[in-house]
Amino acid sequence: MPEIKERPILFSAPMVRAILEGRKTVTRRALKMPHGFWETSANGELVPIPTNCPYGKPGDHLWVRETWYCDHFEVMRGPYLKPDDLDIREALEDGTLVYGADGLAPYEQEQPTWKPSIHMPRWARRILLEITDVRVERLQDGEGETAFESRYIAEGINRIHQGDGDYAFHPFKSEPGPGSWTDPFDAWRELWAGINGAESWNANPWVWVVEFKRVTP
Incomplete structure (x- = not known):
């Protein structure tokens, strides 16, 4: 039986709340691979050759470090x-x-x-996640998807009912009000840029996509 490894992973307070509420079941992290782990595609673009994900493989566990x-x-x-x-x-x-x-x-x-x-030690953690899938994609690969099919809702994006059958989206707010987006993709952009900076968003980097489910510690 394959060994189940357990690694720590950092999440901000809003993302911890999203995990606890069952809204966040995936995280995207910038892919950092050394020289020699890239190849040139048919259209001349450098694409990564996926190796072992630093966050683990399906079946492995992540324990959440939080404030x-x-x-x-x-x-x-x-x-x-x-x-x-x-x-x-x-x-x-x-x-x-x-x-x-x-x-x-x-x-x-x-x-x-x-x-x-x-600085959170493992004994103090309250959230344990099991990885269900790992893949590599570009940060903005889901642009153009409809609100119904958007892959970014699972990042913990709030789906806010507007009272007229329509919905708005926001990475942090859960109530109607100014500043919300009509497209989950825009809410995802706000979330990523708020953590990693606008330059990182504009660069559209390759990212690890780590899907997970919460399990009992």
């Missing part, structure tokens, strides 16, 4: 090792272990500061 805080003196002292007397289930129930994506302000939990996602 967090644990109100335990041993944890705060570092280097974020799990104390022997810390029961994770109890810590989640009594607010000792909390997450920024849940909308809590630091003062509401008497927290001096949130800990960045990059």
Whole structure:
């Protein structure tokens, strides 16, 4: 039986909420391949030769790193090792272990500061994902798809009912209002550019497309 590997992956608070709500089932990450892993296509374009995806293969697991805080003196002292007397289930129930994506302000939990996602240890994670598919495509390959068939809805894009049978789309907002898009592709562009910059969007890079489902940790 193939070995199931487990790797960490970073997600912002809005994307964590989208995963928890079941709206986000795919992530796209810029493909970075060394020289020699590209070939020239028939039309003269350089295209990647897919090798092992750094995020894993179908069946592998990803544990989500997100903004967090644990109100335990041993944890705060570092280097974020799990104390022997810390029961994770109890810590989640009594607010000792909390997450920024849940909308809590630091003062509401008497927290001096949130800990960045990059510093989250594996024992503190609450979200585990199983990879269901991995492929390579250009960032903007889905341009021109209808709202119904758009591949980018699964990125966690909010589908906002306008009250008249029409829908608008936004990467962060879930209520009707200004700033929404009539095309999911435009909402996807806002999401990508907000994370990676407008230059990255305009470059239309090759990306890893990692589809996943949430599983019980």
